[in-house]
Amino acid sequence: MTAVRPVDVLVVGAGPAGLAAAARLAAAGAGRVEVLERELQAGGVPRHCAHGGYGTWLHPLTGPRYARLLTEAATGTGAHVRTGVTALDWGGPLSLHTVGPGGREIIAARAVVLATGARERPRAARLVPGTRPAGVYTTGELQQAVHLYGQHIGTRAVVVGAQDVSYAAAATVRAAGADVVALVTDLPRAQTARARAADSRLRHRVPLLTDTSVTELVGHGRLSGVRVRHRDGRTTTLACDTVVFTGDFVPDHELARRGGLLLDPGTRGPAVDGTLHTSRPGVFAVGSVLHAVESAATAVREGAHAAAEVRRWLAAGERPDGVPLLVTPPLRWIAPNRVTPADRTPYVLRTSAVLTRPVLHVTQDGRLLHTESPRIRTVLPNRPLPLTAAWTRRVDPKGGPVRVSTA
Numbered sequence: 178m179t180a181v182r183p184v185d186v187l188v189v190g191a192g193p194a195g196l197a198a199a200a201r202l203a204a205a206g207a208g209r210v211e212v213l214e215r216e217l218q219a220g221g222v223p224r225h226c227a228h229g230g231y232g233t234w235l236h237p238l239t240g241p242r243y244a245r246l247l248t249e250a251a252t253g254t255g256a257h258v259r260t261g262v263t264a265l266d267w268g269g270p271l272s273l274h275t276v277g278p279g280g281r282e283i284i285a286a287r288a289v290v291l292a293t294g295a296r297e298r299p300r301a302a303r304l305v306p307g308t309r310p311a312g313v314y315t316t317g318e319l320q321q322a323v324h325l326y327g328q329h330i331g332t333r334a335v336v337v338g339a340q341d342v343s344y345a346a347a348a349t350v351r352a353a354g355a356d357v358v359a360l361v362t363d364l365p366r367a368q369t370a371r372a373r374a375a376d377s378r379l380r381h382r383v384p385l386l387t388d389t390s391v392t393e394l395v396g397h398g399r400l401s402g403v404r405v406r407h408r409d410g411r412t413t414t415l416a417c418d419t420v421v422f423t424g425d426f427v428p429d430h431e432l433a434r435r436g437g438l439l440l441d442p443g444t445r446g447p448a449v450d451g452t453l454h455t456s457r458p459g460v461f462a463v464g465s466v467l468h469a470v471e472s473a474a475t476a477v478r479e480g481a482h483a484a485a486e487v488r489r490w491l492a493a494g495e496r497p498d499g500v501p502l503l504v505t506p507p508l509r510w511i512a513p514n515r516v517t518p519a520d521r522t523p524y525v526l527r528t529s530a531v532l533t534r535p536v537l538h539v540t541q542d543g544r545l546l547h548t549e550s551p552r553i554r555t556v557l558p559n560r561p562l563p564l565t566a567a568w569t570r571r572v573d574p575k576g577g578p579v580r581v582s583t584a
């Protein structure tokens with residue numbers, strides 16, 4: 178019979194959110210705080226993001242350096258970070274079956290924090306037809322191949338997508354000594370800062386094909402081309418030996434699903450209130466598993482916030498019931514996605530269409546709770562749209578769902 182080992186807080190996932198939560202909890206004296214990471218090295222996605230953009234304006238960092246600092250902060254405060262350990266399934270409301278270098282065991286906790294992150298959907302999940310040649314990557318696979326293992330990826334690459342992560346993938350392609358043939362998106366414009374899109378187009382001379390979709394991969398043994406269709410019906414084949422599918426993230430929610438936690442239909446991650454508490458008492462969720470994906474800095478802030486809420490739970494063992502928080506099209510999702518009058522956590526939304534000077538309306542049972550005009554003049558798909566929590570005290574905890582709309 179497998180022995181049960183007790184801990185105070187069990188964090189699943191050693192990315193920025195999980196490490197930040199563990200560091201705060203350990204520093205606050207929350208007892209034994211243990212972090213499980215199935216990879217052999219802690220740090221999450223930043224480990225293989227050799228580009229900058231991490232840290233602060235005054236102290237910019239590359240991804241690997243940022244990952245090391247987060248790991249050192251967690252271990253330095255007394256958190257136990259265990260790599261090469263996988264959480265397989267639930268053994269009870271707050272216990273998990275795990276397997277690692279030392280074999281199988283059951284870990285029972287007073288609180289569990291899910292920080293399992295997100296992943297990009299690969300070619301197969303996007304239902305892109307064609308042959309099955311070598312040279313097909315997601316951004317994560319590309320970055321690991323280039324920055325962790327120093328592998329040769331090819332000479333000419335097509336990048337599918339035009340988000341921030343797509344331009345990071347293009348930079349990785351160039352770092353590997355290959356040429357970027359084009360960035361391809363089915364949307365009418367790039368979903369990144371104008372300066373970044375212009376730099377790619379003008380300095381690196383990478384064309385951006387908008388209103389264009391990938392219809393087929395061509396090649397036997399090795400990729401030889403990507404067939405695309407423009408919105409007007411024209412088709413062409415882009416000669417390349419590498420293709421990188423970027424974006425289209427989905428939460429890594431398998432553990433939450435197996436535990437029967439309520440999942441939000443919009444984000445497809447665990448439904449949480451402003452305390453980041455899931456539908457199961459004592460189980461919290463944080464980072465990209467909630468909303469795929471935001472920046473590492475956002476994940477760290479959420480980890481710190483979750484740590485404070487976990488401490489409150491350990492002290493009081495109480496959790497208020499929230500009401501559902503829903504969105505109407507063209508808004509796609511909102512996180513957190515349950516709300517109580519006490520919540521003060523800002524919200525993040527996504528839209529499926531370009532919005533110009535949007536005005537957000539928050540209502541409950543036909544009653545207007547709040548109207549807000551975000552500072553962002555033009556909101557693009559795959560880019561964050563913020564909403565403050567100034568209205569939450571007006572929520573009726575016994576009322577119907579709260580809805581956020583643009584009209």
